[in-house]
Amino acid sequence: MKKISCAILGYGDRGSCYGAYANNEPEELEVVAIIDVSEHRRQKGKEDYNLQDHQLFDNLDEFLAANITCDVVINSTMDQMHYETTMKLLDKGYNVLLEKPVTGKVEELLAIRQKAEEKNCEVIVCHVLRYTPYYSTIKQVVDSGRLGKIMNIQLNEHVWHGHFVNAFVRGKWRSEKECGSGLLLAKCCHDTDLMCWLNNVTTPVFVSSFGSKSMYTEANAPEGATQYCYECPHRDTCMFNAEKFELEKDFCPQYTWADTHKPWQELTEEEKREFLKKDTYGQCVYKVDMDIVDRQCVSVEFANGSVGTLNLVGGASKAGRHIHIICEFGEIVGYVEDNKVIVRTFDQDEVWYHDEILDLSEEYDAGDVDNSVTGHYGGDYHIMKDLVRYLNGEGTSVATTVIQDSVNSHLICYAAEKARKEKVVVNLKTEY
Ligand SMILES: NC(=O)c1ccc[n+]([C@@H]2O[C@H](COP(=O)([O-])OP(=O)(O)OC[C@H]3O[C@@H](n4cnc5c(N)ncnc54)[C@H](O)[C@@H]3O)[C@@H](O)[C@H]2O)c1
Structure with missing residues (x-):
């Protein structure tokens, strides 16, 4: 079986889950490029896969112009970017492993399907x-x-x-x-x-x-609740108080602190506290937009x-x-x-x-294997295993979702x- 090469567009939470397969199964997958607007995420990709600077791109057009050869591009950008980026990748003839949802618009969904057919490329959707x-x-x-x-x-x-x-x-x-x-x-x-x-x-x-x-409506907010939790008179009793919910419990740090534009593991408590005073994550769940x-x-x-x-x-x-x-x-x-x-x-x-x-x-x-590939009840790992087999011409499995x-x-x-x-x-x- 040939080793599959991939580039990762959008090296955030999901991109790093899929990329981790390359480190867990190095005989099967290698990452040859990271494309991400965020400097710290590109640097993370560089460290994770031992890449050189010329394999890092801060935008898709630059990557496309570089004519990098690879078997598939993993498109793990956010939902609203899927259409434009996937169409560009298909135009250049790349196979795409595309995060779900494909797009929120029917005409875009059908256009991606048509473009994939025209270009004879695969678009495999991450229905993990x-x-x-x-x-x-x-x-x-x-x-x-x-x-x-x-x-x-x-x-x-x-x-x-x-x-x-x-x-x-x-x-x-x-x-x-x-x-x-x-x-x-x-x-x-x-x-x-x-x-x-x-x-x-x-x-x-x-x-x-x-x-x-x-x-989560304004009508359910306790009387006198304020927009930000840090100044709310109900902060000691409300279970959603951001200080408790985000700072102490820190349920989903990869989401909460993403807009600090720093790796969340490096943030100090003071930086987090200040962030919650101005970000949506510090706002009342009943009043947020x-x-x-x-x-x-x-x-x-x-x-x-x-x-x-x-x-x-x-x-x-x-x-x-x-x-x-x-x-x-x-x-x-x-x-x-x-x-x-x-x-x-x-x-x-x-x-x-x-x-x-x-x-x-x-x-x-x-x-x-690393925990990062066992997410979704093992689906994050098994989709990559399936992708490698599929791109090796071993046909579609019962799960493969073109x-x-x-x-x-x-x-x-x-x-x-x-x-x-x-x-x-x-x-x-x-x-x-
Ligand atoms: N399959 C699943 O079960 C599952 C689970 C969660 C999320 N998702 C989907 O996965 C996708 C990614 O979600 P996520 O949580 O990893 O997002 P994320 O925000 O963690 O990652 C997106 C990455 O894209 C980068 N980016 C933003 N603009 C860019 C641009 N112009 N060019 C290049 N890179 C750019 C960001 O810097 C970030 O690193 C979303 O569509 C989401 O809905 C799927």
Whole structure:
């Protein structure tokens, strides 16, 4: 197997997760360039992969002009940059491993697909959950046909409040206007993807959806609360007080301190305290300029009559992705966090049903590798393993998600947003 070479565009949180594969599996992947506007992130990339200065670029155009040869460019820039940067990369003939969501606009999604076809390039979307031992086991059970066809798929995504506040209330995904993605697309295009992938004997047709921002609203702020927590009369009792939530607990430091433009590990407490006095991360969760919903449900009817539902809730006390698939002759049930899949079949002799438990705890660990590649229940590691195999011409695995496969999951998200805002049912076939 040939070693795959990659460049990483956007060496932030995600870019470094994927790049870490090169250090854990040096026979399989090497990083040949880092492209990032941030000086400290370029320097981090230089150290991580032992690069020379001529392999570092502070903008994409400079990289494109340098005509660097590599098998794939990992595009791990933020959502709103995906379209422009991916089109440029495809124009130059690069294969792209593209972070999800592809884009918030249907015309851009279709244009990327068309450009990839024209240029005969691959665009592989980072729907990392597909690659986990957990969901690929479920896919194998579905595809084995032993339970018959899917009648109903129920998915729940409960986003833990530490994650939700740091990413979606105070964080960089809080504004659809700025980042180009609403909550559903940013958080759950993974789940709409799972729904379409698991049920890919058919295609989604009708979508309805409800949801709103009802928790993190001004109306829920305690009386007299101020915009910034450091001067708020409720700071000793409010669980979201930034001093407690961001400084002491420091749940998601890679998000919270990113706009200090320094590696967060090097920040002093005083620098963090000062930052919270002027940044969104120091603001009241009920007053911050968040323009996305904090809960949403989506219903999908497929062409063969099967139906799927997705419940997305932000701010839950415990994180959890739950799945329940009901097929003609049995069911598949589980919480991904438990690493156990229950395969339930009819049992007419003794009890009403029989549960077979598939314990995936050992599979969860990607092996003796750095933690940075075991994220997403092992999906961050396994997508890279799959990418290396795929670019070596070993064909697509059951999980490989080329751009065509990502279209339906994204269309469901766009349709759900229309359905939610306009209180209508959207027909994907006539709408897009
Ligand atoms: N697959 C998943 O499950 C998953 C999980 C989290 C985030 N994401 C997605 O991954 C993407 C990246 O998220 P992140 O948290 O790593 O973001 P990040 O902010 O940590 O990283 C983005 C990087 O891009 C760099 N950058 C900004 N402008 C640039 C430019 N003009 N040219 C080059 N570099 C530039 C920034 O300096 C930063 O280093 C987003 O689209 C996000 O939605 C996917």
